Amino acid sequence: MSMLEEIKNAEQQADELKKQAAADARSTLRQAQEKAHAQAAEVLQEARKRAAETVAAAEAAAKTEAEAAIAQKKGEADAVAAKARKNLPQAVDYIMEKVVIAC
Numbered sequence: 001m002s003m004l005e006e007i008k009n010a011e012q013q014a015d016e017l018k019k020q021a022a023a024d025a026r027s028t029l030r031q032a033q034e035k036a037h038a039q040a041a042e043v044l045q046e047a048r049k050r051a052a053e054t055v056a057a058a059e060a061a062a063k064t065e066a067e068a069a070i071a072q073k074k075g076e077a078d079a080v081a082a083k084a085r086k087n088l089p090q091a092v093d094y095i096m097e098k099v100v101i102a103c
Helices: 003-102
Strands: none
Touching: none
């Protein structure tokens, strides 16, 4: 084999190696992108799950707080109503006195 043929063969082998390296690089890049997309989807799913858990916990806390406030206000309203009922006979007597005197 002549030196010229050896050079041609070496150049062809170099071209084949370049093509193979480029194909390998594209394949590696594609695999990395697919892996990155899969990981991003997992992170997004986990973030959504955590957000839902946080919202549920906040709603539960708000419900508990609202129930406590309602119970407190009901107790206050019951106390005011009891005090009013206690004074009701005096109020009736006062009104009757004013109505009877006025008539």
